[in-house]
Amino acid sequence: MANKIPRVPVREQDPKVRVTNFEEVCYGYDLQEAQLEASRCLGCKKPRCVEHCPVSLQIPQFIEQVSQGNFAEAARVIAQDSSLPSVCGRVCPQESQCEGSCILGIKGEPVSIGKLERFVGDWNIANGEHPVAQASAQAKRVAVVGSGPAGLACASDLAKMGYGVKIFEALHKAGGVLQYGIPEFRLPKEKVVAQEIQNVLNLGVEIETDVIVGRTITVDEMLDTEGYSAVFIGSGAGLPRFMGIPGENLNGVVSANEFLTRANLMRAYDAQYDTPIYVGQRVVVVGGGNVAMDAVRTAARLGAEAHIVYRRSEAELPARAEEVHHAKQEGISFKMLTNPTEVIGDEKGWVRGIRCIQMELGEPDASGRRSPIEIPGSEFEIECDVVIMALGTSPNPLIAATTHDLETTRRGCIVADEQQGQTSRKGIFAGGDAVTGAATVILAMGAGRKAAKAIDAYLKNE
Ligand SMILES: Cc1cc2nc3c(=O)[nH]c(=O)nc-3n(C[C@H](O)[C@H](O)[C@H](O)COP(=O)(O)OP(=O)(O)OC[C@H]3O[C@@H](n4cnc5c(N)ncnc54)[C@H](O)[C@@H]3O)c2cc1C
Numbered sequence: 001m002a003n004k005i006p007r008v009p010v011r012e013q014d015p016k017v018r019v020t021n022f023e024e025v026c027y028g029y030d031l032q033e034a035q036l037e038a039s040r041c042l043g044c045k046k047p048r049c050v051e052h053c054p055v056s057l058q059i060p061q062f063i064e065q066v067s068q069g070n071f072a073e074a075a076r077v078i079a080q081d082s083s084l085p086s087v088c089g090r091v092c093p094q095e096s097q098c099e100g101s102c103i104l105g106i107k108g109e110p111v112s113i114g115k116l117e118r119f120v121g122d123w124n125i126a127n128g129e130h131p132v133a134q135a136s137a138q139a140k141r142v143a144v145v146g147s148g149p150a151g152l153a154c155a156s157d158l159a160k161m162g163y164g165v166k167i168f169e170a171l172h173k174a175g176g177v178l179q180y181g182i183p184e185f186r187l188p189k190e191k192v193v194a195q196e197i198q199n200v201l202n203l204g205v206e207i208e209t210d211v212i213v214g215r216t217i218t219v220d221e222m223l224d225t226e227g228y229s230a231v232f233i234g235s236g237a238g239l240p241r242f243m244g245i246p247g248e249n250l251n252g253v254v255s256a257n258e259f260l261t262r263a264n265l266m267r268a269y270d271a272q273y274d275t276p277i278y279v280g281q282r283v284v285v286v287g288g289g290n291v292a293m294d295a296v297r298t299a300a301r302l303g304a305e306a307h308i309v310y311r312r313s314e315a316e317l318p319a320r321a322e323e324v325h326h327a328k329q330e331g332i333s334f335k336m337l338t339n340p341t342e343v344i345g346d347e348k349g350w351v352r353g354i355r356c357i358q359m360e361l362g363e364p365d366a367s368g369r370r371s372p373i374e375i376p377g378s379e380f381e382i383e384c385d386v387v388i389m390a391l392g393t394s395p396n397p398l399i400a401a402t403t404h405d406l407e408t409t410r411r412g413c414i415v416a417d418e419q420q421g422q423t424s425r426k427g428i429f430a431g432g433d434a435v436t437g438a439a440t441v442i443l444a445m446g447a448g449r450k451a452a453k454a455i456d457a458y459l460k461n462e
Pocket residue numbers: 091092093145146147148149150151168169170171174175176177178181182183211212213214234235236237238260290291294320396398399431432433434438439440441442444
């Protein structure tokens with residue numbers, strides 16, 4: 001199915017300029033652009049885009065409202081299923097979800113669903129009515145651990161149902177990875193993240209920051225002595241993995257999580273903040289996911305010559321296509337089919353390079369991707385001052401270690417039913433990266449929403 005109107009391109013900051021600043025790369029659609037792009041949607045009776053949206057957003061319905069200029073109504077349609085449209089419109093992997101299955105994509109370009117969602121979210125922040133707290137219809141209170149997308153989605157839905165909800169967050173700012181991981185140039189913190197969190201607060205949800213559950217208070221205490229009738233754990237997967245190769249403890253080797261937390265949450269790139277961050281002349285980032293792209297693009301903005309080293313080929317890069325495209329435009333070099341074997345140090349214990357080996361692709365492995373195999377005798381060295389490891393993360397073991405009989409997998413993920421988030425403990429639910437391991441914003445939100453429904457059912461039958 002083709003469409004006579006071509007997909008409306010989105011305006012972006014010039015790559016040469018944006019690589020010197022932390023301002024947002026993509027400007028998004030203006031009013032006319034949004035209406036024109038919305039007019040491309042066919043309003044399918046059986047919309048494939050909705051089937052492939054993890055929170056089943058009513059996509060043709062909101063797009064129809066945009067095409068007619070009813071932006072407030074478009075925002076209301078989205079709000080039924082998502083409390084974070086400005087966030088999701090910016091960071092969801094639309095190419096493998098809604099847009100990847102849009103009927104227009106079969107013979108041409110799919111509708112730009114993500115950019116339209118972002119437009120509506122931003123319009124609503126600037127002009128919309130903000131949600132108000134519901135009268136507390138339920139006497140019971142629910143505690144939520146973690147203020148990332150899973151916790152925020154669960155808390156919003158429970159608040160809409162009339163429960164008293166309090167989120168406990170370990171860091172000093174709410175938002176989880178949206179706040180400490182994804183950089184400002186992709187997801188503005190004050191303009192977007194803080195505003196969408198404010199909408200959650202407007203529903204009557206309380207957020208207490210600087211509370212490390214498992215240290216300051218335990219999940220068992222929340223249930224036994226603090227008066228909560230149920231707990232949702234959305235504590236994410238913030239524990240970085242390393243390769244286990246020689247030289248990983250040299251000065252100048254850092255996890256992407258630490259690097260990005262310094263840059264985002266602690267504002268190291270802003271001269272008004274004292275947070276130290278070191279990039280030297282040349283940075284090598286090991287990995288090929290969104291985290292690796294964020295780290296390498298941040299390093300480039302801090303003035304380093306920045307390289308990606310990834311053991312598979314470009315076709316297997318797990319990062320969003322848009323992020324890879326943007327990174328290339330910004331001059332990032334990609335060394336594919338390359339795997340580090342050792343970080344090399346100088347006599348003072350600082351990184352001076354990384355030894356790598358060339359790889360080739362063999363048969364598909366358990367992930368379905370072709371597995372990388374070393375080519376004997378192909379070792380070589382890359383000179384660098386900093387190595388950033390972006391190899392994935394696992395859940396922090398603290399909550400599992402301090403909550404009685406909470407079952408976890410071998411990889412430290414909390415065991416929870418996929419449909420309801422029910423854990424091995426009655427009254428304790430979990431979802432998001434804490435259950436699945438590192439995944440996506442929208443999957444975390446979907447899990448939070450399913451758990452909210454299950455918590456409601458549990459509390460009504462208790
Ligand atoms: C750099 C980076 C870039 C990414 N880019 C994308 C992207 O472009 N698109 C996409 O869809 N996904 C992306 N992701 C993945 C996505 O952000 C996560 O899948 C999502 O945030 C998971 O949500 P969550 O709520 O489960 O956990 P999180 O967002 O990790 O939130 C968990 C929260 O719980 C808090 N917490 C942890 N332990 C405790 C405790 N003991 N007590 C109290 N609070 C606690 C944490 O401080 C954190 O605030 C990215 C991830 C990273 C790291």
